[in-house]
Amino acid sequence: MDKRSLNLQAYFRALRSRGYFLRYWSLRATTQAGSGHPTSCLSAADIVATLFFHTMRVGQDHFILSKGHAAPLLYAAWHERGMISEAELLSLRTFNSPLEGHPTARFPLSEAATGSLGQGLSIGIGYAFGEQFKKTHNRVYILLGDAECAEGSVWEAAECAAHYQLSTLIATIDLNRLGQSGPTLDGWDAERMATKWRAFGWHTLIVNGHSVEELCAAYDSLQKITDKPSMIIACTKKGYGLDICEDQEGFHGKAFSRAELPALLKNLATRFPEEST
Amino acid sequence: MINPPIATREAFGHALCELGEQHKNIIVLDGDVQNSTFTELFHKKFPDRFIQCFVAEQNMVGVATGLALQGFIPFATTFGAFFTRAHDQIRMAAISHAPVRLVGSHVGVSIGADGPSQMALEDIALMRSVPHSLVLSPADALSAQKLTACLVNYHEGISYLRTMRGATPLLYTPDTPFYPGGCIVVREPSNPDLCIVGTGITVHEALAAHNQLQSKGISATIIDCYSLKPLPETALRTAIHKAHGRCIVVEDHYAAGGLGEAVAQALSQDPFKIVSLAITKIPRSGTPEELRAFEGIDAHAIVQTARKLTNL
Numbered sequence: 297m298d299k300r301s302l303n304l305q306a307y308f309r310a311l312r313s314r315g316y317f318l319r320y321w322s323l324r325a326t327t328q329a330g331s332g333h334p335t336s337c338l339s340a341a342d343i344v345a346t347l348f349f350h351t352m353r354v355g356q357d358h359f360i361l362s363k364g365h366a367a368p369l370l371y372a373a374w375h376e377r378g379m380i381s382e383a384e385l386l387s388l389r390t391f392n393s394p395l396e397g398h399p400t401a402r403f404p405l406s407e408a409a410t411g412s413l414g415q416g417l418s419i420g421i422g423y424a425f426g427e428q429f430k431k432t433h434n435r436v437y438i439l440l441g442d443a444e445c446a447e448g449s450v451w452e453a454a455e456c457a458a459h460y461q462l463s464t465l466i467a468t469i470d471l472n473r474l475g476q477s478g479p480t481l482d483g484w485d486a487e488r489m490a491t492k493w494r495a496f497g498w499h500t501l502i503v504n505g506h507s508v509e510e511l512c513a514a515y516d517s518l519q520k521i522t523d524k525p526s527m528i529i530a531c532t533k534k535g536y537g538l539d540i541c542e543d544q545e546g547f548h549g550k551a552f553s554r555a556e557l558p559a560l561l562k563n564l565a566t567r568f569p570e571e572s573t
Numbered sequence: 574m575i576n577p578p579i580a581t582r583e584a585f586g587h588a589l590c591e592l593g594e595q596h597k598n599i600i601v602l603d604g605d606v607q608n609s610t611f612t613e614l615f616h617k618k619f620p621d622r623f624i625q626c627f628v629a630e631q632n633m634v635g636v637a638t639g640l641a642l643q644g645f646i647p648f649a650t651t652f653g654a655f656f657t658r659a660h661d662q663i664r665m666a667a668i669s670h671a672p673v674r675l676v677g678s679h680v681g682v683s684i685g686a687d688g689p690s691q692m693a694l695e696d697i698a699l700m701r702s703v704p705h706s707l708v709l710s711p712a713d714a715l716s717a718q719k720l721t722a723c724l725v726n727y728h729e730g731i732s733y734l735r736t737m738r739g740a741t742p743l744l745y746t747p748d749t750p751f752y753p754g755g756c757i758v759v760r761e762p763s764n765p766d767l768c769i770v771g772t773g774i775t776v777h778e779a780l781a782a783h784n785q786l787q788s789k790g791i792s793a794t795i796i797d798c799y800s801l802k803p804l805p806e807t808a809l810r811t812a813i814h815k816a817h818g819r820c821i822v823v824e825d826h827y828a829a830g831g832l833g834e835a836v837a838q839a840l841s842q843d844p845f846k847i848v849s850l851a852i853t854k855i856p857r858s859g860t861p862e863e864l865r866a867f868e869g870i871d872a873h874a875i876v877q878t879a880r881k882l883t884n885l
Binding site: 400401407408409410411412414415417418419420421422423424425426427429430448449452453455456459460 | 598600622624626627629631632633634635636637638639640641642643644645647661662665668669670671
């Protein structure tokens with residue numbers, strides 16, 4: 297294999313490793329807290345890894361976690377970037393900690409309080425307009441859940457963003473098929489979800505949400521879009537990385553116990569043999 | 574007439590334009606009612622700082638939140654009634670510490686023929702319930718102008734201005750001070766039999782009642798409580814104490830969570846007799862005068878209540 301492709305291999309492995317560690321920390325933090333939404337983090341970890349370590353100009357571009365219950369991922373990403381200590385990371389959901397169950401203004405690196413679903417895209421539009429007014433045109437990345445897309449406010453925002461051709465707005469849906477109490481409206485019918493966003497006027501792509509190669513290529517390809525907002529529909533599995541809960545109903549919002557965690561972390565490591573070392 | 578009556582919604586529209594000159598980071602958002610809320614004036618003057626959000630109020634408030642978080646001064650404006658569907662976005666803006674400015678027009682039964690779907694009757698309750706919010710209700714054009722400026726200067730939380738559809742006479746002069754937590758004692762007899770506290774249109778009804786009461790030998794302190802939150806607690810306590818502890822609070826808003834409840838709660842430890850007049854029946858189409866009479870918040874109702882309260 298030539299040097300360039302070896303370098304690329306290493307690059308993507310490093311990115312996958314980030315995804316592994318985002319999962320690792322999400323599990324550790326929620327177990328330490330005794331509550332949280334680890335399976336919702338496990339599905340979106342590769343998306344967040346790609347955004348934070350490949351795509352976004354961190355400190356310039358904006359990231360809004362519309363699926364706010366995946367807060368541990370957000371905190372883990374900032375830990376991986378060296379902004380939060382391990383001790384602080386593991387203080388998730390405690391009274392004195394700025395790392396709350398869903399992001400609030402008390403966590404200074406959060407760009408908006410979220411958690412009540414369906415609002416992040418609208419806030420992102422506000423950021424996009426703000427960037428226009430400031431003439432800085434930094435990009436705004438928003439991560440939504442698929443169950444979240446049942447909210448009408450998501451479609452109000454979809455309409456608005458397309459109408460104003462907000463090409464700096466890049467949204468991603470973590471299409472993990474499972475909501476809180478059962479499967480979502482669209483399940484893994486990514487085409488059906490994509491049809492809706494295209495109908496609203498969004499440039500829309502479907503990718504494997506656990507392939508950092510596909511995610512990187514998809515985000516890179518958006519540079520050339522100048523007249524519409526973009527939507528990446530990332531097909532994922534809720535609880536990805538753990539045999540016990542991967543794509544299983546009944547695990548939403550359930551943290552794993554301290555007793556069961558060591559075995560689960562071992563399982564996660566075996567699923568990411570190259571990335572976990 | 575030197576100063577014809579002018580609606581507070583219109584005065585707000587003009588005030589926003591003036592403020593837009595001084596503050597270059599004011600951005601105005603509309604839910605396709607700019608010609609009713611008078612934000613069309615700002616739109617004409619500063620087209621690049623106006624965002625049409627169409628009939629999608631939840632998104633409008635969310636967009637305003639994003640703008641506020643970036644240091645802009647966003648004014649999200651629509652009929653007061655239509656902010657109710659964005660209550661979630663409003664309460665989340667507070668949690669974000671995003672100082673979104675909200676202006677709700679067409680408040681109360683006083684909008685008339687359009688009927689209850691268009692009337693803001695629970696907006697005071699909604700906005701008061703948001704932590705650290707500022708809730709203001711101007712009774713005339715001048716106070717509308719000054720209170721709009723108060724919204725610009727309020728960064729500690731969300732702020733809300735209640736504006737009326739109908740034209741109201743000018744009550745104040747340019748040197749009258751208006752500030753959060755303030756109120757104006759519009760009539761101050763030396764030995765009042767009671768105190769009447771109103772906000773918005775009910776200040777005008779109270780003033781009409783004052784004159785009718787005077788002819789019956791009853792003297793009333795009239796207070797324009799334009800600051801619903803924070804409430805001018807001390808000023809109210811002083812005035813009501815002076816009026817033998819008798820007070821009528823009257824509002825064009827449902828009872829729950831309104832001015833009456835706010836006053837009663839704030840003064841609950843005082844030995845006062847506070848009677849609240851508010852909207853208690855689902856309103857209907859009619860003229861503003863008919864509707865205020867129907868709901869018992871007009872001058873006549875105030876007079877009847879005052880006579881009973883004072884036994885005079």
